[in-house]
Amino acid sequence: MALQHFGRMAADTIDDLLPELVALRRDLHAHPELAFEEKRTAGIVAAALRLLGLEVHEGLAGTGVVGTLRHGGGTRTVGLRADMDALPIAEQSRLGHASRHAGVHHGCGHDGHTAMLLGAARQLARTRQFDGTVHFIFQPAEEGRGGARVMVEEGLFERFPCDAVYALHNWPDLPLGHAQTRPGPVMAAADRFDIVLRGRGGHAAQPHRTPDVLLAASQLVVLLNTIVSRRIDPAESAVLSVTRVSGGSSHNVLPAEATLTGTVRSFDAGVQDRIEAALRDAAAGVALAHGVEADVTYHRYYPATVNSEAEAQLALEAAATAGLQASVAPRPAFTSEDFAFLLRERPGAYLWLGQGRTAPGEDGGRPLHHPCYDFNDDALPYGVRWFCAVAQRALGSAPM
Numbered sequence: 001m002a003l004q005h006f007g008r009m010a011a012d013t014i015d016d017l018l019p020e021l022v023a024l025r026r027d028l029h030a031h032p033e034l035a036f037e038e039k040r041t042a043g044i045v046a047a048a049l050r051l052l053g054l055e056v057h058e059g060l061a062g063t064g065v066v067g068t069l070r071h072g073g074g075t076r077t078v079g080l081r082a083d084m085d086a087l088p089i090a091e092q093s094r095l096g097h098a099s100r101h102a103g104v105h106h107g108c109g110h111d112g113h114t115a116m117l118l119g120a121a122r123q124l125a126r127t128r129q130f131d132g133t134v135h136f137i138f139q140p141a142e143e144g145r146g147g148a149r150v151m152v153e154e155g156l157f158e159r160f161p162c163d164a165v166y167a168l169h170n171w172p173d174l175p176l177g178h179a180q181t182r183p184g185p186v187m188a189a190a191d192r193f194d195i196v197l198r199g200r201g202g203h204a205a206q207p208h209r210t211p212d213v214l215l216a217a218s219q220l221v222v223l224l225n226t227i228v229s230r231r232i233d234p235a236e237s238a239v240l241s242v243t244r245v246s247g248g249s250s251h252n253v254l255p256a257e258a259t260l261t262g263t264v265r266s267f268d269a270g271v272q273d274r275i276e277a278a279l280r281d282a283a284a285g286v287a288l289a290h291g292v293e294a295d296v297t298y299h300r301y302y303p304a305t306v307n308s309e310a311e312a313q314l315a316l317e318a319a320a321t322a323g324l325q326a327s328v329a330p331r332p333a334f335t336s337e338d339f340a341f342l343l344r345e346r347p348g349a350y351l352w353l354g355q356g357r358t359a360p361g362e363d364g365g366r367p368l369h370h371p372c373y374d375f376n377d378d379a380l381p382y383g384v385r386w387f388c389a390v391a392q393r394a395l396g397s398a399p400m
Contacts, residue, residue, distance in 0.1 A: 181316060186307050
């Protein structure tokens with residue numbers, strides 16, 4: 001990807017930079033990379049930051065990149081984060097910049113997030129309208145692999161201290177030009193469960209001679225779907241979904257093993273604890289009733305994304321400054337986000353940036369994680385302006 005004009009310091013505007021940002025974003029879309037494999041993307045990010053004269057640090061969490069920009073004498077620091085990885089989905093669009101990598105697709109807009117944060121780095125490096133230090137955090141492996149957690153474990157905040165951290169995500173459910181966030185939980189904790197039921201197996205014509213693991217699995221599915229409605233306070237919010245049931249390979253054989261897999265989403269650690277305990281109790285009870293064994297694996301892979309109050313307010317004020325119609329989100333989303341690991345360590349906020357239900361191109365307007373999804377390039381300038389406004393509000397203006 002050519003970046004010959006990216007470091008130009010002429011007194012131009014974000015709109016002047018937009019064609020290059022669009023070209024960059026579409027290049028990233030055409031060359032998606034999975035979690036911890038973002039070598040090409042990280043190389044482009046590092047090269048762009050160096051063109052701007054930033055301090056560039058590579059290799060955190062393998063493919064992570066951090067660019068540091070200092071100005072003035074202020075001691076405050078802020079972290080701005082974008083995710084870089086794509087999804088293991090085969091793209092089905094007919095766009096000119098569609099994925100060239102089979103089975104890999106930027107179906108969540110991380111290509112847009114990366115382009116917006118690079119645009120913000122370019123503008124802040126040009127204008128210098130802040131007093132302190134900005135760390136531009138380009139994170140790998142958001143899609144289920146916990147790249148943010150790995151960056152924290154490898155010393156992100158020890159090496160790059162941040163008084164607060166901010167991030168955004170494009171949000172197709174909001175119109176273009178709108179933005180929302182809220183204090184407190186904004187995205188759910190994500191858990192995965194796998195339950196293996198084991199019996200002996202036998203002839204389907206002689207069910208009295210062997211425990212029926214498929215019958216046990218069927219009853220367990222029904223029972224699991226009562227946990228939220230009967231074991232959790234109705235004032236709380238949670239979702240439990242069984243997403244896969246497998247077992248058996250023949251029409252006349254009762255299998256010896258059946259497996260259930262699913263997810264739990266919640267916003268409160270106490271609710272999370274109660275759901276896990278109830279799930280384990282349900283599996284044990286069904287297993288006892290049917291004479292089978294139950295092996296439960298419960299993995300809490302992402303915590304809830306929880307905004308601090310002052311930083312959520314700053315994020316909304318920055319959105320208004322960026323020309324967005326900003327409002328408090330009426331409720332959190334049940335999707336999850338590993339920016340939560342950064343918010344467990346530092347105050348901060350996560351913003352939903354509206355991109356509308358339609359996007360440029362024949363196959364635009366798809367929801368996140370759809371095989372024909374494409375980021376709406378018209379949202380790029382809003383994201384750049386928001387990142388810049390956050391840095392300026394968090395750090396203040398440099399003295400003249």
